Amino acid sequence: MSFGQGGPAWGPGGSGTPDWDALAANAAADRARRRRWLMIGGGALATAAVAAVVAVAVVAESGGRGDDSPSALPSPATIPPSPDQPEPTFNTKAPPPPPNPYEFISDPKKDTAPLTVKSLFPDKKIEPGGREYTRRATDSTKNCDAAAVGDLSAFLTANKCREVHRATYTGDGMLITLGVAVFDSVEVAKKVGDEAPTSIAPLPGEGVPVFCRSFACRAGSNSHGRYAYFTIAGYLNGKDTTAEDTRTRAAVQDIGGYAYQRIEQRGKDQALAAATAPPE
Template sequence: MSFGQGGPHGPGGSYDSSTPDWGAMADRTAARNRRRKLLMIGGGALATALVASAVAYAVVSGGGSSDNRPQGLPTAETLPDEPEQPDPSFSEVKPPPPPDPRDFISDSDKDTAPLNAGTLFPGDEITMSSRTYAKGATAGTKSCASAASGRLGPALTGNGCEQVLRATYSRDGVAVTVGVAVFDTEAAATKAKEQAAGNILSLPGDGVPAFCRTTSCRLLTNSIGRYAYFTVAGYTSGQDVTSADTKARQAGKDVADYTFNSIVNRGEAQASAAATAKAG
């Protein structure tokens, strides 16, 4: 059948119903294959995501479910509690503190060790900071006023002085006499120190000539426990000690420091003996 010009395929075209369009069919087939492949890829990814979600859910939910716990293991509720540990105990008993040495040199009832010039001023010399002083005469008296100047005597006797122990030390033309006044209590010794005026009388002898009887000398006063002590320092040549002098001043300080240490050592020795007796 002929339609003439202007047929379905354009001018001059022809149409044959018995001949298929192989190119169009191939195109349609290729398109279907592509769509099928994309659907398979997308479906696989979705399936993978679903599996991963399922695994994650199983892991999360399995931590709180006893169904996923290996058989035979106890639950947290059935585990026994840890036994309480007892606090450590120590049976060691600390020893009492040692006696205070000052207690012994402050009370005559405790200060019972032998007391005289020999025990308070032992040895033939003393050394203070590399300065050595030779010991001269020593003396002790229960007549406290006789060992002191007229101005110092009343402070001693008025506060119940029991005795005065003296010793003299010398070095390079300077001599020092120290006098230790002994009282019954610390309060009495402190009061005597505060009331003190004048000086302890110098003690010559054993190679040391008279000194500080008519000349100006250096004086020091102090107390510790039930002991008040006084020093007088001057030149054996008879010259005066001036306010600018350092030699006599240093000698007086050295002997005073030594006396302080000697009294403290007395207290420490008695405290140590008391501690040993108590421990035994």
């Protein structure tokens, strides 16, 4: 009697004794079958593992190749060395100092800006010393002796006066004429300003009557650069000026100070123009 596949086999004669040879053969066959499946299964696992590695490699090679991927950047070893760059340089030379305004009002070769009553006396109303004065009549002439009275006429001519510019102002019940005379040098202008024997001629016109001819007035003179300037002040009502009169003294100082400032500004304007002019 025999059982199905895998069951015990009995020996011949049915003695109840197992057929040990048959059992051994069956066991050997079972072991052979298991070893074959294990080998096949191991091969399949190995094949799957290799496929997985290949798949990972393919993904690594095919994925993330855009320009923003780190894998697209060259390694430092492959970057060619950059050429030597020149060191930045700086100009350490100090700029030249700006021109001195006084040089322009002292030297005829530099003092070339237009010179008119408008450039010298541009303001209709001025407030030197905190007092208000209004410009009235103006005049320019190259006949210097005609712009002066008394001995000053000959004095201007003798020192080679080039031109005289005058303006008359009114304020605080007074009339004041300012005159600016032009010379070739600082030395001559200073001499005229210090030693002027008489006064600039009062300038009437534009509603201003003749003044300082029939009554006493206060006069003054000074210089700045190659310019000498003169002032003469008197009362509109014809009142005589005395040595103790503080109002006419203040007016002479106010208008004389304004003349100084205008000459100074002339030098500053020319110095600034020279400093900002493009190089030739």
